[in-house]
Amino acid sequence: MRERILDVALELFSEQGYEKTSLREIAQKLGVTKAALYFHFEHKEDIFLELHLRLHALGREAFDELESLHDGQQRADAWPHVLDHFIDQLIGNRDLLLLHVRNPNALDQLAHNERHQAENEDIQQQMGRLLASPDIPLAQRVRMACSIGAVIGVIIGAGGVFSDVSSAELAALVRDAARDLLFVPGQP
Amino acid sequence: MRERILDVALELFSEQGYEKTSLREIAQKLGVTKAALYFHFEHKEDIFLELHLRLHALGREAFDELESLHDGQQRADAWPHVLDHFIDQLIGNRDLLLLHVRNPNALDQLAHNERHQAENEDIQQQMGRLLASPDIPLAQRVRMACSIGAVIGVIIGAGGVFSDVSSAELAALVRDAARDLLFVPGQP
DNA sequence: GTCTATATTTCGATAGAC
DNA sequence: GTCTATCGAAATATAGAC
Structure with a gap:
């Protein structure tokens, strides 16, 4: 039940x-x-929390892989590959992603939830640490943030414009676009 | 008042x-x-509607310029330039953008609002028409959608990671990233 | 585990005085 | 234009029988 x-x-x-x-x-x-x-x-909030933890579990795999690298530049280099896997995860769990994008305020409520605070290594925090990493050039960090927005934007965005495109084809197109986006001109 | x-x-x-x-x-x-x-x-909804129309007015300028072009490929070509202007508009109205991103369901409610239906040429509809345009290659339309997501993701996203970066510098970096994203390899 | 019944609170909205 | 007072609806949550 x-x-x-x-x-x-x-x-x-x-x-x-x-x-x-x-x-x-x-x-x-x-x-x-x-x-x-x-x-x-016990509370309505607990239902949302349990669903949130599902996405939490999804993202943890990707970000743990990144955080196992000890150098900022190494993480930035590994980002395209990790993002590829992340795209697959998100496309395979469109509904879960939609839940979060459509309920940002419900997500904020969880900040005051004790059980949620216990589950500390949150996706948002991990993402924040990565994007704030001082040993990655700003231009590259901005592009990493752009790549996340681009992926999410296409998957949930535009009100189902690409709903007649197969998931596999869409994933491939987004992967290509992300790759071009993440290549910073004039960077080694 | x-x-x-x-x-x-x-x-x-x-x-x-x-x-x-x-x-x-x-x-x-x-x-x-x-x-x-x-x-x-008269209603609580009318307050939200009035705020929504502010963004409506902002976006109209950009999309009207695009729709004045009669060919799909022309519109796709003009997109980078229009997007540049759009980025400035959004960065200058961060709060208004945040309102919309954080309240997608309130936005949905407006669909049943008569006054909103009267104001027809909605941003979402215009954006949808553009991204669904059959005479623009799919790969390019996906990248256009990506560019919107990237811009919005950086401006509102990641919980204020780039808050210590000046708006001008951030805008320039996003513009560069969007330009690289929109250039489709192997397309004339 | 699920039910009926109810306590409690809060919300949007209205009526009418000033 | 703003106030007090209040209505009716709907929500979360609880108590206790089965």
């Missing part, structure tokens, strides 16, 4: 937004009552 | 999100009561 609740919540939170989705609505879609949900989750 | 309401609303909607910001909160920050707001705006 717990998984079914999470699946329905993911769907509704992504479609309508976290705040506009009531527990009553989730329960109705599952054919149970609101009170039944409270047996499995 | 009307402008003061809009300014406070822009601030709170961006910080906390549209749904989580009550009219009572806006009124309190202005030193008036909730009821006073209803003299200036």
